Amino acid sequence: MDAVLLARIQFALTIMFHYIFPPLTIGLGWMIFMYNTRYQENGNTVFRQLAQFWTKVFAITFVIGVATGITMEFQFGTNWAGYSRFVGDIFGAPLAAEGIFAFFLESSFLGILLYGRKKVSQKMYWFSSLMVAVGATMSAFWIVVANSWQQTPAGFEIVTEMVNGVEVSKAQLTNFWEAVFNPSTLPRYSHVITGALTVGVFFVLGTSAWQLLKGRSTEFFRMSMRTAIVPCFGVIMLTMIVGHHHGHQVAETQPAKLAAFEGIWETQTHAPLMLFGLPDQEGEKNHFAIQVPGMVSLMVGGKFDTEIQGLKDFAPEDRPPVAMSFWSFHLMFYMGLWMALVAFLGVVFWLSKKLLDHRIYLWAAAITVPIPFLANEVGWMAAEVGRQPWVVYNLLRTEKAVSLSVPAGQILASIIMFSCIYALLFGIWIYLLKRQFKKGPDSIESLEAEVK
Structure with missing residues (x-):
């Protein structure tokens, strides 16, 4: 058994399972804020009802997300000692900022949303919903900062020190703001947040459609679905x-990754966009390629004669796994097209006031619920696999980042243990969501009585 491969599998397992939950809380957080804002503006109790129901769904997801996120930080010290030693001076600051400025902000104001409805003013309650959404969004920022630094390192210098009589290198922070706003931070963060919002709004749309198909709380879920369309x-x-x-x-910053995404082997102008194909890394070619001529050059540089660097410009040992990079990126693209179609049809039916008359559309919206989750997962897979073989791009190889003292058998045992725990947590999450949806929203009468 290969300890490096097992360590990578374990980290992939834990991060991918954890990442089911943060995008949903970010997206739901802003939907809840929207509902509270509408209630603050017009006093329509339906919006308060929507905010209350989706806050409960948010809370269930938040708790499970916290539980699944704990294990990841421990892995840095157990499986990835070489990585922790190299990036500790850089990585520690954003992780600390995430805990201090974001997580506590989100969790504190979530308590007010859940238990302070009768104890604070409506303006304070509205402000709490804003802080929950902001806290969730800020939390993502600091995590993306840490990850983006691995993709495009900045604001550091390499220093050496003696550890147990052995000279080792590490990255030392020289400029905090250069490290935070490295070349990929803002593009990646904006993409992460829009991806998270996509999860949240399609979750509201699709689960509401499913409840309508089941005939549960039809008036409430009709309104919920309508508010999610735009x-x-x-x-x-x-x-x-x-x-x-x-x-x-x-x-600009990771040309080998782009070439792997698009299956481009030769450096060329008029580089084609491959809609489908089977990249062959060993043969350095593509099979059964369906391409749009010149489109990658046009999209990257705004003109067909933009030169795109090919994979053959890089040493074989410096190339990312092409097939996995290509397919994860393309699956994200295909799923994005499906979501765009569902959203567009929803707007058409909404404008014609026939949205809920189309049972086929309700089914399409319902089966779309897992698509944004999967799109986010494969998007991150493309980003992380495309960075290989570097754990810190062009500075630290993945094989040099693992812990030498942790045997493969122990890593395998922990993978099995985590899999069992995560299966249990996922089952609990689904059970609690099903119970919440079956219970439905609080009645309009009870919410109006609270106001009085």
């Missing part, structure tokens, strides 16, 4: 625009 369309369009901008940054 945000779905706006967010998926914004995500595509931001994703395109992010692609420009990747082309």
Whole structure:
């Protein structure tokens, strides 16, 4: 058994499972804020009802997300000692900022949303919903800062020190703000946030459609679905625009990753966009390629004669795994097109006031619920696999980042243990969500009585 491979599998397992929950809380946080804002503006109790129901769903997801996130930080010290030693001076600051400025902000004001409804003014309650959404969004910023530094390191210098009589190198922070706002931070963060908003709005849309198909709390979920249509369309369009901008940054700072995404082997102008194909890393070619001539050059540089660097310009040992990079990126793209179609049709039916008359559309919206989750997962897979073989781009190889003292058998045992725990947590999450949806929203009468 290969300890490096097992350590990578364990980290992938834990981070991918954890990442089910933060995007949903970010997206739901802003939907809840929207509902509270509408209630603050017009006093329509339906919006308070919407805010209350989705706050409970948010809380369930938040708790499970916290539980799943704890294990990741421990891995840095157990499986990735070489990485922790190299980036500790850089990585510690954003992780601390995430805990101090974001997590506590989000969790504190969430307590007011859950238990302070009768104890604070409506303005304070509205402000609390804003702080929950801001806290969730800020939390993502500091995590993205840490990860983006691995992609495009900045604001540091390499120093050496003696550890147990052995000279080792590490990155030492020289400029905090250069490290925070490294070349990929803002493009990646904007893409992460729009991706998270996509998860939240499509979750509201799709689960509401499913409840309507089941005939549960129909008036409430009709309103819930209507309020999600325009945000779905706006967010998926914004995500595509931001994703395109992010692609420009990747082309400038990580050309090998872009070449792997697009299956480009030769450096060329008029580089084609491959809609489908089977990259062959060993043969350095693509099979069954369906391409749009010149489109990658046009998208990256705004003109067909923009030169795109090919994979053959890089030593074989410096190339990312091409097939996995290519397919994860393309799956994200295909799923984005599906979501755009669902959102567009929703707007058409909404404008014609026939949204809820189309049972096929309700089914389409319902089956779309897992699509944004999967799109986020494969998007991160593309970003992380595309960075290989570097854990810190062009500075530290992944094979040099693992802990030498942790045997493969122990890593395998922990993978099995984590898998069992995560299966249990996922089951609990689904059970609690099903119970909440089956219970439905608080009645309008009870909410109006609270106001009086």
